[in-house]
Amino acid sequence: MRRLFLPLFFVLTVLASAQTLTVGSKKFTESYVLGEIAKKVLNDAGFQVDHRQGIGSTGIVWEALKKGDITIYPEYTGTITEEILKKPGLTTEQIQAELAKFGVRMSPELGFNDAYGLVMRKDEAAKLGITKISDLRTHPELKCGITHELLGRKDGWDPLLAKYGMNFSDVKAIDHGLGYEALAAGQTDVKDCYTTDAEIQKYNLVVLDDDLHFFPLYRAVYLYRQDMPKRAVDAIAAMAGTIKEPLMIAMNARASKDKAYGQAAVMYFQSLGQKNAKIAEENRWQKTLQLTGQHLFLVGVSLLLAIVISIPLGIVAAKPGTTSWLILSVCGVIQTIPSLALLALLVPISFFGTTPKTAIAALFLYSLLPIVRNTATGIQQIPPSLKESAEALGLSPGDRLRKIYLPMALPLILAGIKTSAVINVGTATIAALIGSGGLGDPIVKGLSLNDNPTILWGAVPAAVLALLVQLAFDLVDRAIVPKGLRLK
Amino acid sequence: MVELKGVGKRYDGHVALQPLDVSFEKGKVTALIGPSGCGKSTLLRIILGLIEPSSGSVSIAGETVTPQSAQEIRRKVGYVVQDGGLFPHLTAGQNVTLMSKTLGRQPTEIEGRLDELCELTHIERSMMQRYPAELSGGQRQRIGLMRALALKPRLLLLDEPLGALDPLVRAGLQSDLKEIFKQGDQTVVFVTHDMGEAAYLADHIVLLRSGQVVQQGSLKDFQEQPAEPFVNEFLSAQRQIGAIA
Numbered sequence: 001m002r003r004l005f006l007p008l009f010f011v012l013t014v015l016a017s018a019q020t021l022t023v024g025s026k027k028f029t030e031s032y033v034l035g036e037i038a039k040k041v042l043n044d045a046g047f048q049v050d051h052r053q054g055i056g057s058t059g060i061v062w063e064a065l066k067k068g069d070i071t072i073y074p075e076y077t078g079t080i081t082e083e084i085l086k087k088p089g090l091t092t093e094q095i096q097a098e099l100a101k102f103g104v105r106m107s108p109e110l111g112f113n114d115a116y117g118l119v120m121r122k123d124e125a126a127k128l129g130i131t132k133i134s135d136l137r138t139h140p141e142l143k144c145g146i147t148h149e150l151l152g153r154k155d156g157w158d159p160l161l162a163k164y165g166m167n168f169s170d171v172k173a174i175d176h177g178l179g180y181e182a183l184a185a186g187q188t189d190v191k192d193c194y195t196t197d198a199e200i201q202k203y204n205l206v207v208l209d210d211d212l213h214f215f216p217l218y219r220a221v222y223l224y225r226q227d228m229p230k231r232a233v234d235a236i237a238a239m240a241g242t243i244k245e246p247l248m249i250a251m252n253a254r255a256s257k258d259k260a261y262g263q264a265a266v267m268y269f270q271s272l273g274q275k276n277a278k279i280a281e282e283n284r285w286q287k288t289l290q291l292t293g294q295h296l297f298l299v300g301v302s303l304l305l306a307i308v309i310s311i312p313l314g315i316v317a318a319k320p321g322t323t324s325w326l327i328l329s330v331c332g333v334i335q336t337i338p339s340l341a342l343l344a345l346l347v348p349i350s351f352f353g354t355t356p357k358t359a360i361a362a363l364f365l366y367s368l369l370p371i372v373r374n375t376a377t378g379i380q381q382i383p384p385s386l387k388e389s390a391e392a393l394g395l396s397p398g399d400r401l402r403k404i405y406l407p408m409a410l411p412l413i414l415a416g417i418k419t420s421a422v423i424n425v426g427t428a429t430i431a432a433l434i435g436s437g438g439l440g441d442p443i444v445k446g447l448s449l450n451d452n453p454t455i456l457w458g459a460v461p462a463a464v465l466a467l468l469v470q471l472a473f474d475l476v477d478r479a480i481v482p483k484g485l486r487l488k
Numbered sequence: 489m490v491e492l493k494g495v496g497k498r499y500d501g502h503v504a505l506q507p508l509d510v511s512f513e514k515g516k517v518t519a520l521i522g523p524s525g526c527g528k529s530t531l532l533r534i535i536l537g538l539i540e541p542s543s544g545s546v547s548i549a550g551e552t553v554t555p556q557s558a559q560e561i562r563r564k565v566g567y568v569v570q571d572g573g574l575f576p577h578l579t580a581g582q583n584v585t586l587m588s589k590t591l592g593r594q595p596t597e598i599e600g601r602l603d604e605l606c607e608l609t610h611i612e613r614s615m616m617q618r619y620p621a622e623l624s625g626g627q628r629q630r631i632g633l634m635r636a637l638a639l640k641p642r643l644l645l646l647d648e649p650l651g652a653l654d655p656l657v658r659a660g661l662q663s664d665l666k667e668i669f670k671q672g673d674q675t676v677v678f679v680t681h682d683m684g685e686a687a688y689l690a691d692h693i694v695l696l697r698s699g700q701v702v703q704q705g706s707l708k709d710f711q712e713q714p715a716e717p718f719v720n721e722f723l724s725a726q727r728q729i730g731a732i733a
Contacts, residue, residue, distance in 0.1 A: 389573035392536055393587050393635075394562035403586065407577045482577035484619035 020048040021232060024061050024070035024435070027054040027444065029255050030114065030196060030248065034074035036265035037243075038222060038236065040279055042072075045235035053261075054445050055354060055435035058083050062223075063347060064354040064435065066102050071228050072236070076114055078218035080106070088216065099223070105233075107222040108240035112248045115218040116150065117195045119205045124189060132209035136190065137166040145174040145188035155216075157192075163214045196245055198253035220248075247271055259454065284457070292461060294356075294437035299424045299469075302360045306367030306420060311413065313368070314375020315401065324376065331369040339366075339430045347434060359431035359438075366427055367420035374416025378409025411481050418473040425466040429458065439465070489514040489643060489675040490535060494544035496699075497530055504530045505699040507543050512692075517669050517676040519686035522696035523722070528679045531696075532647050535677070536562055548643060563587065566641035566674075570651045572632030574620040580627075581616030584634045591639075605634040608668060626657035633668070646678035650685065665689060683707070683723060695719065 021042050025035030032053055039051045052070060055061050062084055064070045081090050085098050092106075099106055118133055125131070128139060136142065150156040151173055161167060168190075174182060183191045184203040193200065195207050220243065222236055247268065255264035262279035269277030313331075317324040337345075342362045352358040382405060390404045406413070429440030439462040446454030489512055496507035505527040512518050520528040533539040535546055537558030546553040548561055574583045581602065588598045606613050609630040620628055629649060636644060649665070650658045666689055669676050680686050686693050687707040694704040703715035714720050 385569060385573055386575060388533075388538055389567075389569060389575070391538060392562055392567040392569075392573075394559050394565075395587070395590065396559060399590055403590070404575055408575070410577075484577045484579065484621060487576075487619055487621035 020050060021071040021228065022069070023049060023051045024055050024064055024073035025051070025053050026057065026061055026073070029198070029252050029261075031074055032261040033251050033255050033264045034110075034220065034222075036261045036279060037239075037268050038072055038074065040265060040269065040277075041235050041239060042232050045231050047229075047232060052435045054432075054441075056433060060347065060354060060434060065104060065223060065225065067350065067353045068225060069354050069435075071232075072222050072224035074220060075106075075223045076218035076220055077109070078115065078216040080221075080223070082216065100226070103226045104223055105226055105228075107224065107233075107236045110220040110222075110239055110243045111241040112196060112243050112245045113217055113219050114194050114196045114248070115210075116215040117193050117207045117210060119183070119191050119193045119200060119207050120189060121183065121186075122204050122206045125206050125208070130208065131206075132211040133160075133214070134164055134166075134211050136208070137164065140167050140169055142168060142189040143170045143172070143187070144168050144190045145172050145179045145182050146192050147176050147179060148173050149176075150192045160214050163212055196248040196252055198249060198256050201249050201253050242272065243268060259451065288439075288457070288461060291437060291439050291441055291458070292465065294431075295425070295428055295439045295462070295465065298356060298359050298363060298428045298431050298436065298438055299421065302363035302428075303367055303417070303421055303424060305360070305364045306371055307417060309364075310368050310371035310416075311375050311406075314372040314413070314416075315379065315406075317372055317376040318379035320380075328369075328373060328376070331372050334365045335369045339427055340433070343430060343434060354434040354436070356431065356436040358434055359428065359436045362430070363424050363428055367424055370419040370423070371413065371416040374412045374419075375409060378412030379405050381412075382408050407482060408485065411477070411485055414473065414477050414481065418470065418477075421469050421473060422466050425462060425469050429462055432458075489549060490677065491547045492531075492535070492544065493546075495531075495534060495541045495546060496543045497527070497534065497539065498542050503699050505534075505541075508701050510694060510701065510704075512675055512677050514675050515673050516692055517678070517690045518692045518694060519690035520677065520679045520694050520696060521681060521683060521686045522702075523681065525698075526696040527699040528696050529647050530699075532645050532677065532679055535645060536565060536567060563591070563639060564641055564643070566636030566639075566644040568629075568632050568636045568644070568646040568649045570648045571625065572620070572628035572635075574628055574631060574635075576620050578619075579616065580611075580618050580620070580623065580631045583620070583631060584616070584638055586635070588638055601638060602634075605637060608637070608671070609634050610664060624657075625653055626661060629653060629661060630664075633665075637668075637672075640672075640674075642674055644672075644674050644676045644678075646676070648679050648681070650680070662688060695722065 023035050023038045023042070025031040035051050035053060039049045042049045055064055055070070058079055061070070061073050065073060077095070080095060080099075081088050085095070087098065090098065096106055118136075120130060128135075130136065130139070146157055157171075172188065174188070179188070179191050180197075180199040180203060182188045183205070193205075193207065199205070200207060224233070224236065251264040251267050254267060255261050266277050266279050313327050317327040339362060342365065343358060346352045346358045346361055347354060352361060386404070386408075387400075390400045395403065428438050429443055431438045432440030432444040439458045442454050442458030443462075446452065446456075446458065492508065492510045494507045494509060495505065496503070497505040510531075520531060522528050530539060534541050535548070535553070537546075537553045537555065540555070548565070551557060551561060553561055574580070575586075578586065584602060584605065585598050588601065602616065603613065606616070611627065611630050611634065615623065615627060615631075620631075623631065629652075633649070636646075650661055653661065662685060669689065678689065691706070692704065693707060693710065695702045695710070697718060703710060703719055710719055710723060714723075
């Protein structure tokens with residue numbers, strides 16, 4: 001019977017896991033909310049759904065989709081043509097054909113356009129009778145507060161002025177968030193925006209109609225893998241045209257108030273008439289525990305691998321010579337690679353991608369130097385007279401290493417492992433940049449949303465964890481370093 | 489027992505040992521003596537294969553010492569260095585039984601041998617639990633001796649075994665060593681720079697200077713027929729304290 005059960009169990013597991021879909025999202029509020037919506041829609045269609053929030057920027061999320069790390073994520077038509085395919089001006093059919101080459105499909109448009117636009121205070125616009133951008137031609141006196149990004153883009157501010165044939169006497173470069181406050185306070189009159197920014201509602205602003213169609217359209221869609229089950233494709237297709245700008249603005253406003261993306265997403269289902277729609281908000285304690293678990297997993301696995309590889313390397317490096325120099329140099333050079341650059345190097349390798357393997361590989365590489373160097377030094381500093389005694393006894397080279405050299409070098413080797421472990425706990429926060437979780441997750445989220453409490457939610461437990469790891473290793477030290485080496 | 493033929497050693501042009509022929513008779517105690525840097529410790533290390541000679545060959549009981557054969561040969565030879573050369577992470581007992589355990593001897597046999605050795609070297613059995621850092625210099629030296637004797641070697645080599653000890657401890661150990669040398673039937677070669685110690689412990693003395701054998705024989709031979717003026721010089725330098733007393 002057992003022989004029968006095991007394959008059956010395996011098949012069932014595979015079937016069950018095939019039904020699990022992974023939603024991805026980028027690191028900004030709207031993407032989180034659309035991710036939560038897709039999660040519930042697919043969930044309601046009978047799928048097990050996981051939402052990997054804020055995986056990264058366009059490039060990283062696109063890679064994750066192509067590789068199958070995620071099944072679906074929210075995207076914009078403008079981004080697809082300009083950034084992903086780099087072929088502006090494609091029709092919907094042409095986009096689908098291009099995406100098909102990567103095994104990806106595009107859903108119908110969700111109903112809103114999150115494009116660049118220009119905003120003014122509603123009352124001011126009404127007073128001057130301005131409803132569209134071409135109306136600005138006759139008001140060169142209006143003060144403009146424009147983001148550095150739009151000012152810097154080749155298809156940005158200057159071409160906009162040229163296309164509309166207008167000019168302003170007072171144009172300042174200003175940060176996106178601060179720009180809204182300046183506009184609301186009346187210090188500026190015109191600002192660039194994303195057309196679904198929550199601030200439009202919050203500050204009672206109006207988006208001017210792009211009547212000459214200067215800005216490319218950024219219509220929201222979902223990109224999904226061709227192999228997504230038909231039932232899921234249908235559920236997503238049914239969302240066509242159901243999210244209009246005002247609803248998206250309202251959801252963004254709700255979400256940026258207290259980062260309750262689920263609550264924001266619920267507004268969508270209520271707009272469809274599902275009065276009792278619910279999305280459970282995550283429990284912070286439970287989430288912290290889960291993130292800590294992921295964090296420890298990343299640190300633990302990478303450290304274990306590093307120990308297994310570094311101690312033999314350190315033993316080889318203990319013998320002065322070219323090999324030793326080479327080993328220590330390579331480990332040293334790895335240490336100088338910035339963690340972001342290392343991730344960027346690893347992600348395109350198909351074995352790694354945006355999986356935890358990448359984070360583990362990076363942490364593993366950073367762990368090598370302290371352990372290799374300390375192992376080598378630990379063996380080198382054994383007095384030559386004792387090395388000679390070991391040899392003179394007739395111990396084989398292997399026995400000398402196992403019974404004499406390594407035990408005598410143990411305190412230094414442990415110190416190296418401890419250094420690596422503590423550094424790893426800190427460095428492991430970068431795993432969140434590629435959606436591998438850990439305590440870096442709230443930090444990255446907090447940074448991209450400019451939300452300090454969220455940053456601290458990740459940073460404080462990470463610091464505490466580093467202290468605990470240090471403490472744990474101090475205890476290990478006492479337990480396994482031979483008493484004779486602690487006597488002075 | 490030990491045969492050195494044309495054995496010499498040079499490091500980067502510096503001569504540590506002139507090519508020489510020496511043999512150490514089975515069951516005899518030989519002292520290698522001479523001023524610092526005369527090559528006596530180098531000679532001992534060459535016998536054990538710890539240093540490869542630049543010329544010549546060493547054979548122990550008819551077996552030539554080579555890098556390949558050295559490990560096996562060392563297990564049949566006891567080697568004692570100044571201050572014992574004990575491993576700090578092992579207790580005294582673990583130091584002594586290290587090789588027997590490595591070679592897979594029976595625990596009862598190992599324990600029995602440990603008792604014998606404690607008695608032989610006048611060390612209390614309870615000392616076996618201590619770490620080297622918890623022992624006095626004389627105790628460390630005795631434990632080093634126990635370790636060298638653990639496998640009942642046919643050849644015992646001692647490199648200034650009493651060099652680091654104060655005079656009282658030294659005197660006690662000298663008489664114990666004499667006892668031990670007498671009891672066993674092993675061949676003994678020890679290095680010292682003290683002619684009194686050499687005369688007291690050894691049947692045969694080899695005097696070295698600048699990597700060359702000056703004279704060998706008994707103390708009496710040295711006194712009555714010095715090979716060259718250096719022999720007299722060395723003896724009188726050693727006898728100064730006795731002369732004052």
